[in-house]
Each structure stands twice: as structure tokens, then as C-alpha cells.
Amino acid sequence: METFIEPLELVANPNFQEQRKSNLAILENESIDAPIFELIHKINRLRYCFTLQSCFGHFLYKGQVNPNNYEPLPVSKNLTRIEYRIAYIAFCIDDCPFGRSILRTFRKIPLLDPENIQFCCAKWFWKRQVNSYVLQVEPDRYKDRDQITIDYEEALKIEKVRNMFFDQLGAVLKSFNQ
Numbered sequence: 001m002e003t004f005i006e007p008l009e010l011v012a013n014p015n016f017q018e019q020r021k022s023n024l025a026i027l028e029n030e031s032i033d034a035p036i037f038e039l040i041h042k043i044n045r046l047r048y049c050f051t052l053q054s055c056f057g058h059f060l061y062k063g064q065v066n067p068n069n070y071e072p073l074p075v076s077k078n079l080t081r082i083e084y085r086i087a088y089i090a091f092c093i094d095d096c097p098f099g100r101s102i103l104r105t106f107r108k109i110p111l112l113d114p115e116n117i118q119f120c121c122a123k124w125f126w127k128r129q130v131n132s133y134v135l136q137v138e139p140d141r142y143k144d145r146d147q148i149t150i151d152y153e154e155a156l157k158i159e160k161v162r163n164m165f166f167d168q169l170g171a172v173l174k175s176f177n178q
Helices: 016-025 035-046 097-112 124-130 150-177
Strands: 049-055 059-061 079-084 089-094 117-122 132-137 146-149
Touching: 016 049, 016 089, 035 049, 035 124, 035 150, 049 079, 049 117, 049 124, 089 097, 089 117, 097 117, 097 132, 117 150, 124 146, 132 150, 146 150
Parallel strands: none
Antiparallel strands: 049 089, 059 079, 079 146, 089 132, 117 132
């Protein structure tokens, strides 16, 4: 995520519910990547959290130039360079007991693969919306970039981590949506 910064502490935000309502009112279902559509809606059903932006993470390569490609990477000996467009979910949390609880849980998700998953803030999100955070899948050495070019083997690893990341996030949300 460009302008990556370490996570900031939650601050009081008396306008959270109003901001949540207005953000959700302008959320366009067509803008949500299909593989994470349900996940985004599960987050947005929580009264103490809402999404700002998201991306499933896309792989582009020779013969695959669709910027919204959801297909798994093909088995190929001919692919050497892959453009990866970052997988992430940017969200806002209310400074309340439930919000602090889910925030603590979200902070643990990078433990799945600390070399490729980050919990952070982005300066420009925070300026627009306090208490905004990002969970992203990106090799740590590129954590401040939205897209990178990597070799095929690393792309396969990132694809596996991305899928595991979204599965884990879904499991977390299942426990909070009960």
C-alpha cells in the first residue's frame, strides 16, 4: 500500500456511525472483486467496522493482461516475470470494546506469514478517515508498493499466501458475525 506506515493507535471518533453509514451508502457492489464479495459484506455487517477499499490481488503475465484477472496462475515453464497487484482490505474500526477486540484479532493475521502479510496504516486513508487500517498481502520488501514484478516461483507463493489470508480473514469474521 503506497504511503505505508506502522499502525497508529485508535482515537476517539464520535462521528464513526455517521461516517460508516455514508461510506456504506456509496459502496458499489460492482467495485468489489468477486472472490471477496461476501467477505467485504461480512465486514460491513459489523456495527463497529466498515471497509474503505479492497482488492483480491491480481496476477498479470504474458497472455493474461486482464487487470481484474481472478484465475489461478497457470502451471507453466514459460512464465518468468509476473506483475502482481496487491491484495488488501482497508477498513475503519470504531474505538469501542468490540472494535478494539476485532482490531487485536486483525493484528494477529500477519502471523500466518510475516514475510508476506502486513497489518498497517496508509497515510492517505488515515487523513481521510481516522482509525483506518490495512491488511495486505505483499512481500515485506515491497510493502510500500501497490504493484510489483516478481518471478514465477515467488508469484506462486504469494498466490498461496493470498488465498490463505482471505480464508483466515473469513474464519475470523465468522466468529465475529455470530
